[in-house]
Structure formats: structure tokens, C-alpha cells
Amino acid sequence: MYDLETRKRALTLLRQGRSLNSASRQTGISRAAIRGWQARIEPLRPSDCCRCRDRPELPHPPDAYAYLLGLYLGDGCVSPHPRTGYFLRIACANAWPGLIDACANAVHAVHPTGSVHRLPREGCVSVVSYGRHWPCLFPQHAPGKKHERHIQLATWQRESVNAHPWEFLRGLVHSDGCRTTNWTERTVAGQRKRYEYPRYFFTNKSEDIRRLYTDTLDHLGIEWKQANTWNISVARKASVAMMDRHIGPKD
Incomplete structure (x- = not known):
């Protein structure tokens, strides 16, 4: 026995x-x-999942969940697994080892009873964790690509984003965004001078996910513009400075 x-x-x-x-x-x-x-x-054992309890709770810690939600909406997916029910997979580019660490730490914080695996792939590392309740934590899980279906946050997810908007933005930028340096030339006193300025881009095919990004920018008072069909730009000096304080370039 x-x-x-x-x-x-x-x-x-x-x-x-x-x-x-x-x-x-x-x-x-x-x-x-x-x-x-x-x-x-x-x-x-539904009580193992904060969302399956008689009185569902927000995932803990809420800041780590808001960050992980941003990563999931950009480069993540939840897939069935024959033994464990499901697994979460988030693709992180090899160029950003700090991002891979941050992703793995967030997965472990949200799902501390499960292990976190780093699986090398061509050009990226898949951060993977197995568990039966990943669809509870990410109800956006469904067949098909995200940009081909409607993406909407549950009420409790909006509460998490509203409580930790910068962490949510950081996850979105770390998955489908970047901080770049643009340049332009101007004629000053008859001489051509080159000016450089930083800006943030966020690119995603899903109109719903882009709207989640811009709604959060609006909530925080960040000025933005639609650069093209799939691309959101933040270039105003004051707004870039705020993004730098809370997000910064990937590492």
C-alpha cells in the first residue's frame, strides 16, 4: 500500500x-x-487550478501572469498531450537569452508544481510546461491560428491586465515587438544632418490582439499610431521614455 x-x-x-x-x-x-x-x-483534483475552484481566483502571482499572457498571445500556444492533458509552448528567439529566462521564470511562477523545459529549435527555444489546466489559464486556446479567429479576454483576465498593464505590454513587446533606432536627415543652416531617435514597434496579424495592445497603451497615456496594416508604432519622445522605463530593449 x-x-x-x-x-x-x-x-x-x-x-x-x-x-x-x-x-x-x-x-x-x-x-x-x-x-x-x-x-x-x-x-x-480541480482545486489544483485557481480557476477550477468553487470561487475562482486570479492566477498567482498576478504580475507574472499578465506578462505570460502577453507572451502567450504573441508567440504561445496550448496543445493536447496524451499523458498530461495539455502543454503550454512559447517560442523565444535565440537572440534574446534574457527573454528566454524571463519567460521560463514566469511559467514557473504561474505553474510552480510543474517543471519547465527549454527545447532547442532552429532559431529559437521553445519554453514548455505540461499540465491539465493550461486551457483554464488561457481560455483563448482553440483550434486554428489566433489571427484567423476572435480573441477576447475573459473578465478575470481583463482584471489582471488592468492591475498590471506594464507587465502585459512587456509580454506583448517581448513576443511580437521590438525597440529600434530610426534615423532621418534634415537640412540645417545649409547642411544635411542625420538625426537618430528610438521607437517601439508591435506587429501582429490579429486585429483583436493589436487592439488589446493599443487599448493598454491608451490606458497608460502612451501615444501611438498605425504604421501599416499590422504594425503599431510608438515614436513620441515622452511615450518612448515611458516605455523605456517599464519595458526597454530585449536582452
């Missing part, structure tokens, strides 16, 4: 993406026993 804590430890290995064979070898418990616990115990 095994106590409940032993059973939970074995099931935690499965939620982390381990196979039944791997969990059995590590714990010394038979595959059949672990499979039976998975069928009996896992469906009876």
Missing part, C-alpha cells in the same frame, strides 16, 4: 511529461499502479 503523498509524487512526474516507464523506474512503483492512480486521483 502507498500513502497519498507517494501517489502524488508519482503523478507529478507524469504531469512533468515523464512516461509511465520513466515514472515507474524512478519511483520503483509498477506502471499499472501509477496508471490506476492517474485514472482515480487526477480527475478529482
Whole structure:
């Protein structure tokens, strides 16, 4: 006979993406026993998810969730998994190792009972975490590409964004935005002079996600303009200075 804590430890290995064979070898418990616990115990643990409780709560910590929500809307997806139910995957470019660390830290903060994996891909690293309740935390999960379907935040997600708007913006910029330096030339006293100035761009095919970005900019008093069909620009000096204080360039 095994106590409940032993059973939970074995099931935690499965939620982390381990196979039944791997969990059995590590714990010394038979595959059949672990499979039976998975069928009996896992469906009876909705309280593990802050959204499945009798009185749903905002994900904790809320600032990490707001940042992770921005990353998810830009470069993330939730997919089914045969053993763990679902897994969250967020693609981060290799050029920004600091961003990869920030993403992994946010995933771990929001889902501390699961492990976080960094899977190398061509030109990027996929930050991955397995769990049954990722669709609860990201109800935008659905078949198809985000820009081909309607994206709307749930009321509790809007509360999280309103409480931590800069973290939400930071996640969006880190996924589908950048800070660049533009330049122009002007004639001053008969001489051509080159002027450089920083600006932020955010590019996303989804009109709904672009609107979430610009609505948050409006809420914070950031001036912006539509640079082209998919591109939002922030170039006013005061607005760029505010973005620099709270977001800054990727690292």
C-alpha cells in the first residue's frame, strides 16, 4: 500500500511529461499502479487550478501572469498531450537569452508544481510546461491560428491586465515587438544632418490582439499610431521614455 503523498509524487512526474516507464523506474512503483492512480486521483483534483475552484481566483502571482499572457498571445500556444492533458509552448528567439529566462521564470511562477523545459529549435527555444489546466489559464486556446479567429479576454483576465498593464505590454513587446533606432536627415543652416531617435514597434496579424495592445497603451497615456496594416508604432519622445522605463530593449 502507498500513502497519498507517494501517489502524488508519482503523478507529478507524469504531469512533468515523464512516461509511465520513466515514472515507474524512478519511483520503483509498477506502471499499472501509477496508471490506476492517474485514472482515480487526477480527475478529482480541480482545486489544483485557481480557476477550477468553487470561487475562482486570479492566477498567482498576478504580475507574472499578465506578462505570460502577453507572451502567450504573441508567440504561445496550448496543445493536447496524451499523458498530461495539455502543454503550454512559447517560442523565444535565440537572440534574446534574457527573454528566454524571463519567460521560463514566469511559467514557473504561474505553474510552480510543474517543471519547465527549454527545447532547442532552429532559431529559437521553445519554453514548455505540461499540465491539465493550461486551457483554464488561457481560455483563448482553440483550434486554428489566433489571427484567423476572435480573441477576447475573459473578465478575470481583463482584471489582471488592468492591475498590471506594464507587465502585459512587456509580454506583448517581448513576443511580437521590438525597440529600434530610426534615423532621418534634415537640412540645417545649409547642411544635411542625420538625426537618430528610438521607437517601439508591435506587429501582429490579429486585429483583436493589436487592439488589446493599443487599448493598454491608451490606458497608460502612451501615444501611438498605425504604421501599416499590422504594425503599431510608438515614436513620441515622452511615450518612448515611458516605455523605456517599464519595458526597454530585449536582452
